[in-house]
Amino acid sequence: MPLSPTPRSVIKRGRERAQTDRAQLYAVLDSCLVCHLGIIHDAAPVVLPTGYGREGDTLYLHGSTGSASLMAASRGVPVSVAVTRLDGIVYARSVFHHSMNYSSAVIHGVPAPVTDPEEKLHALRVVTEHLAPGSWTHARQPTRKELAATAVLALSLHDASVKLRSGPPGDDDDDVTGHDGWAGVLPLHHMWGTPESCPLLPDDVPVPPHVTRRSTPSPPPTDPHAAAHR
Amino acid sequence: MPLSPTPRSVIKRGRERAQTDRAQLYAVLDSCLVCHLGIIHDAAPVVLPTGYGREGDTLYLHGSTGSASLMAASRGVPVSVAVTRLDGIVYARSVFHHSMNYSSAVIHGVPAPVTDPEEKLHALRVVTEHLAPGSWTHARQPTRKELAATAVLALSLHDASVKLRSGPPGDDDDDVTGHDGWAGVLPLHHMWGTPESCPLLPDDVPVPPHVTRRSTPSPPPTDPHAAAHR
Numbered sequence: 005m006p007l008s009p010t011p012r013s014v015i016k017r018g019r020e021r022a023q024t025d026r027a028q029l030y031a032v033l034d035s036c037l038v039c040h041l042g043i044i045h046d047a048a049p050v051v052l053p054t055g056y057g058r059e060g061d062t063l064y065l066h067g068s069t070g071s072a073s074l075m076a077a078s079r080g081v082p083v084s085v086a087v088t089r090l091d092g093i094v095y096a097r098s099v100f101h102h103s104m105n106y107s108s109a110v111i112h113g114v115p116a117p118v119t120d121p122e123e124k125l126h127a128l129r130v131v132t133e134h135l136a137p138g139s140w141t142h143a144r145q146p147t148r149k150e151l152a153a154t155a156v157l158a159l160s161l162h163d164a165s166v167k168l169r170s171g172p173p174g175d176d177d178d179d180v181t182g183h184d185g186w187a188g189v190l191p192l193h194h195m196w197g198t199p200e201s202c203p204l205l206p207d208d209v210p211v212p213p214h215v216t217r218r219s220t221p222s223p224p225p226t227d228p229h230a231a232a233h234r
Numbered sequence: 235m236p237l238s239p240t241p242r243s244v245i246k247r248g249r250e251r252a253q254t255d256r257a258q259l260y261a262v263l264d265s266c267l268v269c270h271l272g273i274i275h276d277a278a279p280v281v282l283p284t285g286y287g288r289e290g291d292t293l294y295l296h297g298s299t300g301s302a303s304l305m306a307a308s309r310g311v312p313v314s315v316a317v318t319r320l321d322g323i324v325y326a327r328s329v330f331h332h333s334m335n336y337s338s339a340v341i342h343g344v345p346a347p348v349t350d351p352e353e354k355l356h357a358l359r360v361v362t363e364h365l366a367p368g369s370w371t372h373a374r375q376p377t378r379k380e381l382a383a384t385a386v387l388a389l390s391l392h393d394a395s396v397k398l399r400s401g402p403p404g405d406d407d408d409d410v411t412g413h414d415g416w417a418g419v420l421p422l423h424h425m426w427g428t429p430e431s432c433p434l435l436p437d438d439v440p441v442p443p444h445v446t447r448r449s450t451p452s453p454p455p456t457d458p459h460a461a462a463h464r
Binding site: 043049106112139144172201204210 | 267268270271274277279280281285312313314320323326328329330332336338340358362365366372373374375376380383384402403409410413415416417418420421422423425428429435439440441445449
């Protein structure tokens with residue numbers, strides 16, 4: 005299925021940066037950890053950072069039932085979700101062509117609240133495994149009460165667009181020949197640090213493999229689009 | 235002036251994470267590079283990653299006059315802007331208390347288009363120096379035509395809220411004593427890589443100090459809130 009099946013998500017500007025491959029949508033969503041959920045609340049837009057997880061063509065958004073904005077988004081209203089990974093700053097010869105290297109996805113749709121307990125548990129597993137792979141089986145799973153205090157929304161990835169920019173500056177020819185300053189890209193890497201054990205933990209509890217595996221240092225990727233969060 | 239002077243930006247949930255210090259708002263905005271701009275377009279919310287810069291209590295948002303969404307935001311309508319820096323993943327003893335360490339700011343307001351050429355030039359300088367400090371004097375500055383093709387919005391930081399989470403998991407007492415697995419925080423660092431010179435640049439053009447200074451490796455900060463992008 006192509007991306008951008010509706011007029012809303014057809015990218016009008018920077019068409020050369022628009023992507024039409026669904027695999028690239030998945031790659032952007034899977035390599036980031038925070039999305040920005042936009043809803044309309046009291047006739048004004050509200051944007052909120054939100055945790056999420058993806059399964060197939062469904063994005064699960066997760067929050068507290070005490071969040072007025074998240075609850076507002078669960079009432080059959082349109083939302084917009086953006087996920088962005090910044091890969092570097094593009095230092096051009098001209099101020100005008102300064103830019104960022106990035107991958108971003110924007111999804112439009114009407115999310116459905118996930119209320120069935122089995123389905124909610126499954127959705128929470130997807131979100132938890134996205135945020136902290138391995139935690140679902142390592143940690144204590146949700147009680148009935150905790151499940152009830154958690155709101156989960158399911159949003160279809162049907163209506164989505166992806167934009168990427170990578171590579172060197174796109175300066176005008178006159179600047180390439182006429183400017184004697186520097187131009188290039190300063191990459192930005194997102195790297196896990198050293199795990200910090202909870203101070204309340206007994207000294208003899210080792211950091212488990214599902215955490216150490218994630219934070220094992222590796223050389224910076226040569227392709228900025230491989231600079232994934234996870 | 236306190237943050238959250240209006241009902242819209244008073245944080246109802248996670249009050250213990252809400253901050254009331256304006257200096258913390260500035261710190262969040264100054265340590266990130268991309269914001270997420272939410273507008274209403276055709277009765278639905280649209281969220282877009284956008285470049286910005288801050289000067290005092292004004293946030294300048296920057297884009298192309300060819301961007302329908304940015305132009306829609308310049309017509310005296312309410313917008314919401316969110317800036318989020320993810321500092322780490324909180325691995326709790328329970329799935330329910332899994333969380334993220336982060337700093338985020340959300341701003342509400344009606345932005346004003348910056349149209350006066352002098353003011354626009356100044357705003358672009360603020361945005362450029364935020365994205366790429368030192369570039370305004372190193373690169374060629376905008377021509378009249380380039381200036382005309384650039385849209386800049388000014389948004390007051392009057393109505394803003396800040397949320398932070400830092401530190402170890404906040405597990406229930408029963409889990410602290412009863413769970414024998416690991417719990418802690420996996421920090422996420424955002425680090426500049428090695429500058430990549432433009433392939434079209436002559437070999438003898440050195441990377442200038444305003445770029446090398448930014449990417450000089452430094453030890454990871456001990457306070458996750460000091461893990462700034464810049």
